[in-house]
Amino acid sequence: MNSLEYSQAAEEAKGLFYNKDFTVYVEGDDDVMFWTHLFDLAEIDAHIEEVGGNEEIVKKIKEILDNNATFIVACDSDHSDFIEPISHDRIIKTYGYSIENSMYSPLNIQKVVRNVGKKPVSIEEEIGKWAESFSNNLYGLLIYDIANHVYDKGIQVFGNNCQRFLKSGTSREVCNTQVSNYLENIKKHFTEAEINEVKEKLSKSKKDIWFHLKGHFITNGIINLIQHHVKQINGTKCNISHDSLYALTIDCTEKWNSRVDINTIISKIKKIK
Structure with a gap:
């Protein structure tokens, strides 16, 4: 302060x-x-x-x-x-x-992969499909994270790091078993009516699920995704810090007219x- x-x-x-x-x-x-x-x-x-x-x-x-x-x-x-x-x-x-939900756009992540991997790859569409799959696999956690906020339960749902919900420390994929096990542990804190009300509210949202996920939570998944693609294109493992990721994605103005998030802001x- x-x-x-x-x-x-x-x-x-x-x-x-x-x-x-x-x-x-x-x-x-x-x-x-x-x-x-x-x-x-x-x-x-x-x-x-x-x-x-x-x-x-x-x-x-x-x-x-x-x-x-x-x-x-x-x-x-x-x-x-x-x-x-x-x-x-x-x-x-x-x-x-x-x-972060805007910083980690498919276009921005493609640019990071190109810059770090030093190859002019075209993987924006592939990254978009990954983001959709990643988001859908976290739908259950999202419902409880929203309910936690709306009803002020004081439960940690997402937290600041998605690592615990990935298939491994270096994976870019959500482990559905880990998600299910965690949901079983926290369900007792919520009523069925509360969860159903949140599901109804979320179903009415015009925004992709991606834009409702906690920004800090998805960062490690993004880093793993970048490392995966860089290794694919040049065969070497890259190290990318949170600070580096921030610096490489903070500008969201390229092709902004085609983006609903930036246009709205x-x-x-x-x-x-």
């Missing part, structure tokens, strides 16, 4: 101090470049600043809703699609659960004008 506390007026004026038209607050360091690319794409001249965590971003949202603060908040949607949504032109949310940002 920032060591200095600023008044609402000072926070609203920060953009002017940096010779920008708007001040945009985001949750953490990882979010700054993602939103910078999108605000630039929307032709909005903004100073983008991280606030140091979810608790601080919630405070900023409250200032907008309660005090009509004129700064902007850009943040992850999490599972807000399944509760009463907060609607405000100065609160911009990701299309998917988090920035850009449309919301342009309303600020």
Whole structure:
């Protein structure tokens, strides 16, 4: 958290101090470049600043809703699609659960494989099919993760790493047995009515399942996927860190007009004008 506390007026004026038209607050360091690319794409001249965590971003949202603060908040949607949504032109949310759901697009992952593997492969469609299969195999966990959020159960469903639900430490495939066993352990915390209600809500969503998965959770699956394809094309194992993956996928602006997630966000940002 920032060591200095600023008044609402000072926070609203920060953009002017940096010779920008708007001040945009985001949750953490990882979010700054993602939103910078999108605000630039929307032709909005903004100073983008991280606030140091979810608790601080919630405070900023409250200032907008309660005090009509004129700064902007850009943040992850999490599972807000399944509760009463907060609607405000100065609160911009990701299309998917988090920035990672957009960062890890088939096009971006293909670029990573090309750059790391040093071969101009065309595997975007194959990666898209993998993402669909990966998502479908996690449907059961997703239902309980959403229910956990909606009914505030305090149960860890996805967590921050999908490793435990993969067929092996280096696999890119979900182990259905691991998923089933884990679901059996947590089902007792939920009623049948709660699960059925979430299933109905999810069935009405127009978004692919991929966009409802927890962003940090899918990261290791993506790294394993990249390593698999790189080894396929040049026969060598590659090491790719989370930081490297972030740097290689943070720009989601290529062919953005053909992407529903980026189009939706850009449309919301342009309303600020």
